[in-house]
Amino acid sequence: MTNENRKKRKLTIAKAMSEALAQEMRRDKNVFVMGEDVGALGGVFGTTQGLLDEFGKNRVRDTPISETAFIGAAVGAATMGMRPVVELMFVDFFGVCMDAIYNLAAKNAYFSGGHQPAPMVLMTSVGGGYSDAGQHSQCLYGTFAHLPGMKVVIPSNAYDAKGLMVSAIRDNNPVIFMFHKNLQGMGWLGTVKGSIVDVPEDSYTVPLGKAEIVREGEDVTLVGLGATVHQALDAAGELEKDGVSAEVIDLRSLVPLDRETVLNSVKKTGRLVVVDDDYQSYGVSGEIIATVVEQGVDFIKAAPKRVAYPDVPVPFSRPMEQHCLPNASKIRAAAQACF
Amino acid sequence: MKPDASVQKWMYETMVKSRQFEEKTAAVYLEGKQPLFNMANGPIPGEMHLSNGQEPVAVGVCAHLRPEDAVTATHRPHHIAIAKGVNFQAMTDEIFGKKSGLSGGRGGHMHLFDAAVNFVCSGIIAEGMGPAVGVALARQMRDEEGIAVAFIGEGAANQGAFHEAMNLAAVWKLPFVCVIEDNSWGISVAKRDATSVPRNDVRAAGYGIPGEYVEGNDPLKIYEAAGRAIARARAGEGPSLLEVETYRLAGHFMGDAEEYRTAEEKKSLEANDPIPKMRARLIEEAIITAEAADDIGIRMMAEVQEAFGRAASARYPAPEEALEKVFV
Numbered sequence: 001m002t003n004e005n006r007k008k009r010k011l012t013i014a015k016a017m018s019e020a021l022a023q024e025m026r027r028d029k030n031v032f033v034m035g036e037d038v039g040a041l042g043g044v045f046g047t048t049q050g051l052l053d054e055f056g057k058n059r060v061r062d063t064p065i066s067e068t069a070f071i072g073a074a075v076g077a078a079t080m081g082m083r084p085v086v087e088l089m090f091v092d093f094f095g096v097c098m099d100a101i102y103n104l105a106a107k108n109a110y111f112s113g114g115h116q117p118a119p120m121v122l123m124t125s126v127g128g129g130y131s132d133a134g135q136h137s138q139c140l141y142g143t144f145a146h147l148p149g150m151k152v153v154i155p156s157n158a159y160d161a162k163g164l165m166v167s168a169i170r171d172n173n174p175v176i177f178m179f180h181k182n183l184q185g186m187g188w189l190g191t192v193k194g195s196i197v198d199v200p201e202d203s204y205t206v207p208l209g210k211a212e213i214v215r216e217g218e219d220v221t222l223v224g225l226g227a228t229v230h231q232a233l234d235a236a237g238e239l240e241k242d243g244v245s246a247e248v249i250d251l252r253s254l255v256p257l258d259r260e261t262v263l264n265s266v267k268k269t270g271r272l273v274v275v276d277d278d279y280q281s282y283g284v285s286g287e288i289i290a291t292v293v294e295q296g297v298d299f300i301k302a303a304p305k306r307v308a309y310p311d312v313p314v315p316f317s318r319p320m321e322q323h324c325l326p327n328a329s330k331i332r333a334a335a336q337a338c339f
Numbered sequence: 340m341k342p343d344a345s346v347q348k349w350m351y352e353t354m355v356k357s358r359q360f361e362e363k364t365a366a367v368y369l370e371g372k373q374p375l376f377n378m379a380n381g382p383i384p385g386e387m388h389l390s391n392g393q394e395p396v397a398v399g400v401c402a403h404l405r406p407e408d409a410v411t412a413t414h415r416p417h418h419i420a421i422a423k424g425v426n427f428q429a430m431t432d433e434i435f436g437k438k439s440g441l442s443g444g445r446g447g448h449m450h451l452f453d454a455a456v457n458f459v460c461s462g463i464i465a466e467g468m469g470p471a472v473g474v475a476l477a478r479q480m481r482d483e484e485g486i487a488v489a490f491i492g493e494g495a496a497n498q499g500a501f502h503e504a505m506n507l508a509a510v511w512k513l514p515f516v517c518v519i520e521d522n523s524w525g526i527s528v529a530k531r532d533a534t535s536v537p538r539n540d541v542r543a544a545g546y547g548i549p550g551e552y553v554e555g556n557d558p559l560k561i562y563e564a565a566g567r568a569i570a571r572a573r574a575g576e577g578p579s580l581l582e583v584e585t586y587r588l589a590g591h592f593m594g595d596a597e598e599y600r601t602a603e604e605k606k607s608l609e610a611n612d613p614i615p616k617m618r619a620r621l622i623e624e625a626i627i628t629a630e631a632a633d634d635i636g637i638r639m640m641a642e643v644q645e646a647f648g649r650a651a652s653a654r655y656p657a658p659e660e661a662l663e664k665v666f667v
Contacts, residue, residue: 032480058480064510069503072469073476080477103463104470112452113442114664116459148665173666
C-alpha cells in the first residue's frame with residue numbers, strides 16, 4: 001500500500017479471507033457464499049465471519065449436507081453470471097462430490113468452447129498435525145492440481161490469503177482455494193505465528209500463478225507451500241548457523257504454477273529441496289523436481305531432494321503422525337545432504 | 340390445458356425433425372464402422388445414444404419453455420436439444436467433431452452446450468441436477484424471469500445427485516422442474532430390477548413437493564402435466580417432479596445388441612411409435628392435412644440433409660486447438 005502512515009494491523013488468515021469476501025460482496029452483487037455452517041457459525045474455520053449479519057441469509061446460505069447438490073448448483077449459478085463462493089470444510093470430503101468438481105466445474109469452459117465458464121471459488125481446509133486422523137488431515141494438493149480446468153491456490157499468510165481470495169473471486173474460472181488449518185488462526189487449532197501478518201484494509205489482489213521468494217539465499221532453494229513455507233523458513237534460519245544460505249520460495253499457486261521463479265532460483269543456488277505435506281508420490285514435489293530436471297538440468301549441482309508426507313494414510317496417534325509430517329529438521333537435513 | 344393448433348403443429352414438426360436427425364445420424368454413424376465395428380472410425384466417432392421414441396417428452400416440456408429458461412439434458416440429448424432450439428447446424432457440426440461445432444469439437448454428442456438458449460447436457464448420470472438447481476437459484480436470487488428444467492433418465496433417480504438436488508430445490512423453493520424420462524431401461528437393467536418403487540413420482544413426497552406420472556408416451560398428456568409443473572415454478576411456488584413414460588426404439592447406444600429385450604417388446608414399441616400416432620390424430624382432428632404432414636416430413640428431411648451435408652464438409656479443428664479453452 002502506498003500510504004506509509006497507515007496503521008498496521010495483523011490479521012489471521014481466517015479474518016483476511018472473510019474480509020476479502022465481505023469487500024467483494026459489497027463490490028459485486030453477484031458474489032454470494034454457500035456451504036455448510038457458513039451462516040450463523042461463520043464457517044467452521046472462520047472463513048465467513050460476520051457475513052451473515054451484513055448480507056443476510058439470501059447471500060450467505062447455509063446448505064444441507066449435500067455437497068453434490070450445492071457444488072453442482074454453484075456451477076449452474078456461475079454459468080448464469082453469478083460468482084458463488086462455496087465452502088466444503090475439509091478437502092478429505094471432496095470424494096462425495098468429486099464428479100461435481102472435476103467433471104462439472106472443471107470441464108464447463110472446455111465443453112462449451114469457452115462460452116460458458118464457471119466462475120466460482122471452492123474454499124476448503126487442508127493439512128493435519130493435530131491428531132484428527134486420516135479423513136480430516138489430508139492435503140491432496142496434487143490430486144486437484146492434476147485435474148485440468150481448475151485453478152488451485154494455497155496462501156501461507158493472511159496478506160496473501162486476502163489478495164488471492166479477491167483474485168479468485170474475480171477470476172472467470174473455477175478456483176480451489178485451499179487454506180491450511182495450522183495457519184488459519186482458529187483458537188482451537190495451534191496457529192503458526194508467521195501466518196498472522198499485516199493486512200491492508202483496502203482491497204487489493206495477489207495474482208494467481210505467481211510464486212514469491214520469501215527469503216533470499218545463495219546456496220540452496222527450498223520450495224514450499226502453505227504450512228511448509230514456515231517450516232522451510234525455520235530450516236533456513238538453522239541452515240544459516242551451518243553457514244548455508246537458503247532461498248525460500250512460497251509457491252502460493254499450484255495452477256497456474258510459476259515454474260520460472262523456481263527455475264531462476266535453482267539457476268542461482270544449484271540445489272533444490274521441495275517440501276510438501278501432501279503424499280509424496282505423483283504429487284507437487286515430483287512436479288517441481290521434474291520441471292527443474294526438464295528445463296534446468298544444467299543448473300543442478302546436486303540431486304534434488306524432497307521432504308514430503310510418506311504414502312500412508314494419516315495416522316491418529318501423535319507420535320506416528322509427527323513422524324510422518326515434514327518439519328524444519330528434516331528440511332535442514334535434506335538441504336545439508338545436497339552438499 | 341390442451342395446446343392450440345399452432346403449438347401442436349410445432350410439436351409434430353419438431354418430433355419429425357428429431358426423428359429424421361436420429362435416423363440420419365444412425366446411417367452416417369455406421370459409415371466406416373462396417374464390417375468390423377470400431378467405435379473410433381467413421382465420420383461420427385465415439386458412442387452414440389439415439390433418442391428415437393422419446394420425442395414426446397422433449398416437445399411436451401419444451402413447448403412451454405422460453406430461451407431464458409435453462410435445460411440440462413442427459414447423454415441422450417438430441418431430441419431435447421432440438422426442441423429447446425439449440426443451434427441445429429452447430430449441434431450437427433459438433434457431433435462430427437468439427438471446428439464450427441458448438442464447442443469447436445471439444446464436447447461431442449454427449450456434451451452439447453448452447454449458451455444462447457441455456458442448454459447443456461452431460462455424459463454422467465444425474466449430473467445435470469445440480470447445475471439446473473443452481474440456475475434456478477440464480478434466477479430466484481436476482482429476481483429474474485426464467486426457470487430451470489433438468490431432464491434425467493429413470494435410472495438417474497437412484498443417484499445421490501438426484502436426491503440431494505431435489506431436497507435443495509424444495510427447501511429453497513426454487514423455480515425448478517425435474518423431468519424423468521422413464522424408458523424402463525438403464526442400459527440393460529430394467530427399472531423394476533433397479534428401483535424400489537414402480538414410479539418415481541411418489542418420491543416427490545419425500546421432498547414435500549408435487550409429483551406426477553404421465554402414462555402413454557403421449558405428447559399432449561406430457562404437455563399438460565409439464566404445463567402444471569412449469570406454471571408452479573414460474574409462480575414462485577417451488578419445484579415439481581414429473582416422471583414420463585416413454586421408450587427408446589433403439590438400443591442404449593449404437594452397436595447395442597439389445598439381448599435384454601424380447602422381440603415382442605421391440606414389436607410393441609414399434610407399433611406404438613408416437614410419431615405416426617400423432618400424425619393420425621392431427622389429421623383426424625383436422626389440425627393438419629395428410630399432404631401437410633407429408634410436407635413436414637419432406638421439409639424436415641431436407642433440413643437434416645442440409646445440416647449433415649454442411650457438417651460433413653466442414654473443417655476439423657487444428658489438432659493443437661485441443662489445448663485451448665481449458666481456462667477462459
